[in-house]
Amino acid sequence: MPPTAERSGVRLWLVSFVGFAALFAGWAFATPYNGPPDESQHVLRAAGVVRGEIIAKQDLNGGLQLVPDSLYPGFCFPTKATVPADCEPEPGGDETLRELDTTAARYNPVYYAVTGWPLLPWPNWTGIMLTRLLTGAAVAALLAGTVVAAVRWTRHRALLAGVVAATTPMVAHLAGAVNPQGVEIAAGAALFASLLALVHEQRAGVNRAAVALAGISAAVLVTPKFTGAMWLCVIFGVVLLPSSKDRLRELWRSASVKRWSVLVVLATVASLAWTLVVKPADPTGWDRKQTLAMVLKHAFVHAWPNNVYQMISVPGWAELEMPRLVYIVWIMVVGLPLLAAFALGDRVERWRLGALAFGAFVPLLALEVLSANRIWFFNQGRYFLTVAVALPMLAAYVLVRHGFTARHMRTMTRLFAVLTLPVHVACLLYAMTRWQSGLKSLNPLEGEWTPPLGSVLPIVLGVVGAGVLFAAYWWASRVPERVHVQSEPEQVTTSV
Numbered sequence: 001m002p003p004t005a006e007r008s009g010v011r012l013w014l015v016s017f018v019g020f021a022a023l024f025a026g027w028a029f030a031t032p033y034n035g036p037p038d039e040s041q042h043v044l045r046a047a048g049v050v051r052g053e054i055i056a057k058q059d060l061n062g063g064l065q066l067v068p069d070s071l072y073p074g075f076c077f078p079t080k081a082t083v084p085a086d087c088e089p090e091p092g093g094d095e096t097l098r099e100l101d102t103t104a105a106r107y108n109p110v111y112y113a114v115t116g117w118p119l120l121p122w123p124n125w126t127g128i129m130l131t132r133l134l135t136g137a138a139v140a141a142l143l144a145g146t147v148v149a150a151v152r153w154t155r156h157r158a159l160l161a162g163v164v165a166a167t168t169p170m171v172a173h174l175a176g177a178v179n180p181q182g183v184e185i186a187a188g189a190a191l192f193a194s195l196l197a198l199v200h201e202q203r204a205g206v207n208r209a210a211v212a213l214a215g216i217s218a219a220v221l222v223t224p225k226f227t228g229a230m231w232l233c234v235i236f237g238v239v240l241l242p243s244s245k246d247r248l249r250e251l252w253r254s255a256s257v258k259r260w261s262v263l264v265v266l267a268t269v270a271s272l273a274w275t276l277v278v279k280p281a282d283p284t285g286w287d288r289k290q291t292l293a294m295v296l297k298h299a300f301v302h303a304w305p306n307n308v309y310q311m312i313s314v315p316g317w318a319e320l321e322m323p324r325l326v327y328i329v330w331i332m333v334v335g336l337p338l339l340a341a342f343a344l345g346d347r348v349e350r351w352r353l354g355a356l357a358f359g360a361f362v363p364l365l366a367l368e369v370l371s372a373n374r375i376w377f378f379n380q381g382r383y384f385l386t387v388a389v390a391l392p393m394l395a396a397y398v399l400v401r402h403g404f405t406a407r408h409m410r411t412m413t414r415l416f417a418v419l420t421l422p423v424h425v426a427c428l429l430y431a432m433t434r435w436q437s438g439l440k441s442l443n444p445l446e447g448e449w450t451p452p453l454g455s456v457l458p459i460v461l462g463v464v465g466a467g468v469l470f471a472a473y474w475w476a477s478r479v480p481e482r483v484h485v486q487s488e489p490e491q492v493t494t495s496v
Contacts, residue, residue, distance in 0.1 A: 009152050009209075015472045016144035020167075020175075023424060023465030024136030027176025030432050030451050030458035032085035033073060033128055036177030037317050037382070038104070040073035043178050045104040046116025046131060047071055047123060055278055056105035063105025068095040068123035077435075078317040084438040086449035092124030106280040108271060111180040111224045114138075125452050131178050139175035142186035142220070143167060145213045146193045150393070151476045153197035153210055158400035158409045160477055162393030163189070164416040165333045169313035169326075169427035170382055171389075180224035185385045188231055190217035192390035195239040196397060199247060206254040215260025219267035221386070226275040227364070229268055231386050234359030238352050238394075295372045299365055303379060310381025311388060313423075315431040318380055322430060326423055333416050334392050341395035344402040356394055360387035406479040413477035421466040428462040 034040040041062075048056060048065030056063035076087040115138065118130035143163075150159035166189060174182035194214040198207060221235075222228035240248070251257050274280070306314075312330045313322050341353060361384055368379050400409055429444045432455065436447025445455045 009148050012151060012472065012476055013144045013148050015468060015475075016147040017140050019465050019468030019472055020140035020143050021137055021465070022461050022468060023172050024140060024175040024182075025133060026428055026458040026460075026462030026465060027173050027431075028129060028132035028136055028458075029176075029453055029461065030428060030435070030455075031173075031176060031315075032077070032088065032435050032449060032451075033091045033125070034075070034078060034088070035085060035316055035435055036173060036179055037380070039178050040071075041102045041104040042107075042112070042180065043071055043073075043116075043119065043128060043131070044100050044102040045107055045109075046112035046178065047119045048102075048105070049109045049112040050116050050120040054109050056102075057099075058106060058279075059101060061101055062103035063101070064099040065102055065105055066097050066099050069093075069098050069100075070095050070123045071119070071128075072098075072100055077438075079319045080438075081316070081319045081434055082438040082440075084440075084448045085435045090125060090452075091128055095123055106278050107180075107225070108223055108274050108280070111183065115178070128178065129452065132176055135178060135180075135182060136175045139171075139182045139186040142183070142190045142217060145217070146186070146190045147472065147476065149190070149193035149197050149210065149213060153194070153207060154201045154397070156400045156404070156406040156409050157413070157477055157480075158396045158404070159193055159196070159393045160396075160473065161337065161409055161413040161416055162391075162396040163193070164413060164420060164473060165330075165337070165392040166389035167420075168311060168330060168385075169322075169424050170311060170315075171385065172424060172428075173313070173315045173431070174382060181382060181386075184221060184224050184228065184231075185382075185389060187217040187221040188235065188386040189389045189393070190214075191221055191232075192235050192239065192393060195235065196394075198251060199239055199243050200397075203247075204250075206251060206256060208256045211254070211256045211260050215263055218264040222264075222268045222271045226271070226280060227386075228271055230363055232264075232268065234356070234363075234387050235390065238356045238359065238390075242348060290373050292369075295369050298377055299368050299372070299379070303377070307379065307381040307384065311385055312381075313427045314381070315427070316434070320431060320434050322427055326427060329419055329423055333419055337392055337395035337399060337412070341398035345398045346402075349398045349401070353391070353394060353398070356387065356391055360384050360391065410477045410479055413473055417470050417473040421470050425462050425466050429459065432458065 044065050044067050047067040051066070053066055056065050070093050071091055074088040077083040077085045115131050115134040118134070119127040121127070122130070146163055147160065150163050151157045171182065171185055174185065190213055194210045194217065198210050198214060218232060222232050308331070309321060309327055310318060312327055314320060338353070342350060345353065364379055364383055368377060396409065396412070432444040433439055433442050433447070436444065436449050436455065441447060444459060451458060
């Protein structure tokens, strides 16, 4: 590959990584302990794992972890948007070990071991914050890889507009929390972009960087939760069926593809073995006395449009709805390429879009219907994001194959950046007012509760992160000189 192209790809990854990491750090520093969804459950699991308690004692709610009492959370402000976070004691203090109940007690330990090690020497705010930042760095690295895949490995840089639309404020909120779901979502995005580039964009040869990104993201995707293998099948199925047999044979002959495939298979087998042996999602025997009609009504009527809002931004324990304009803007941004792609795409492309939408939503809805009487209604919008993030990317890819030129995609990407990046900052500021004052004041610099390092730092990080990402999107969406506006796009580069 040309050295200049390689250096350009590395620069793009670094700039994107810095932008994502700063934005996610803004959420990490702004949020009280247990402010993000289920954070205390994951903190307790991480604290147990890093102390060697890999398989926890099971109970009806999950299991028990022997962890420092300093990490025990209260629950006075989660789910109550008008209650500021000062009603809870700050984490830290008494480090006496005690058994604490957590729903994540039997989850796969890999995520917790990799990001949760700071909780061993620092079972307090320091350890929690470092674990959040490590999670954010992992998400930022995968999303920066997705940006490179969208810009360097696909024609007309079409997928970049989809990446902008897919990276919602909810993704940023999860990336600034102790929660494996942010990593899972980023892995889904990176896997889809790299596979699409390998199978459908590159006509000859094997891009080893794309293979590496696909292998890493697939291995990451299957690890945190039992649903990972399901998401892997959905993404592989949508990308590979149908595809060129000659291209698949060429990929399979590559030693690099074979090596990374072994890693993915081992990670998948290990994840499935953990699920089958440890049973992290084993439901209770409770009978909630819900009839099938009641379950279906909730799953397909009452839960929407809440699930849509939650995919965009409902921070906390799904209690803080943003001003409605936030959802209007984001629905327009995602809806434009999706509707246009369905209108312009051919039969196979419509099948891919439909299959991806089906795979993103229906399996979890079906699982909820089947288990609602035992574990209640568990779905939230964020659970669908792992595959749903690929929808605007696939839509952008379809558009560029049906008349949209490089200049069209450049305009779309920049328009999406202008619309969405200020929304990212606005959502952060609005969430800060909720945690600091219970929405009694819309000033993010005041309130009964103050973030550990003050209110200014997260605001600065959020603004800087959004600004760096704006520069990255603007730079990366420029029209390459080698692509003529009215002509068929040339062979894409295989540079990093």
